[in-house]
Amino acid sequence: MPNPQPKRPNSYPADAPPCDPQLPLHALAHRIKHQLTSAEAFSAYNVNVWLLTNRGQAEYVVEHNKTIAELETKHPAKADNPAKVGLHSEVLVADRLYRRRDVLSGETRVAQIFTERIPCSECRAFLSEIPHFKDVPKYYYLAYHDKAWQKKQGGGNWGAFLMDCYRLRAT
Ligand SMILES: [Zn+2]
Numbered sequence: 001m002p003n004p005q006p007k008r009p010n011s012y013p014a015d016a017p018p019c020d021p022q023l024p025l026h027a028l029a030h031r032i033k034h035q036l037t038s039a040e041a042f043s044a045y046n047v048n049v050w051l052l053t054n055r056g057q058a059e060y061v062v063e064h065n066k067t068i069a070e071l072e073t074k075h076p077a078k079a080d081n082p083a084k085v086g087l088h089s090e091v092l093v094a095d096r097l098y099r100r101r102d103v104l105s106g107e108t109r110v111a112q113i114f115t116e117r118i119p120c121s122e123c124r125a126f127l128s129e130i131p132h133f134k135d136v137p138k139y140y141y142l143a144y145h146d147k148a149w150q151k152k153q154g155g156g157n158w159g160a161f162l163m164d165c166y167r168l169r170a171t
Pocket residue numbers: 088090119120121122123124
């Protein structure tokens with residue numbers, strides 16, 4: 001009997017190798033650990049899990065975005081965030097990894113990127129400019145920029161849709 005798994009994510013490119021099933025499981029564990037499991041938290045936060053490999057050893061780097069509200073608590077002046085944009089998790093993980101010598105040298109390779117929501121156009125452009133990250137296949141549950149798809153798949157409710165993706169199902 002195969003172990004029950006969360007829903008299999010979509011990918012781009014479409015012909016990418018299958019997503020490591022550990023990626024969504026790590027994302028869910030991260031949500032539980034950080035108490036991000038309410039419907040509101042599923043709407044407000046996007047969790048990223050990046051799979052790194054080094055000589056056959058896997059490493060998982062997990063992060064969630066910082067919301068506008070969180071940033072404004074730390075910098076109430078708001079002057080440094082006039083566009084009212086939070087810090088997306090793709091940027092946070094990329095920034096972390098870009099400080100690592102083993103990643104920059106290519107000794108540790110980014111093999112897969114799981115993000116609950118498909119990267120926004122800014123993150124997509126950002127990742128495409130970094131040689132270490134640009135050709136890494138991306139896996140996602142929610143294509144939130146596609147309103148028609150969102151309505152069909154999630155009834156327009158991102159939170160409930162994502163919660164359902166994590167419901168374990170027989171593979
Ligand atoms: Zn983004």
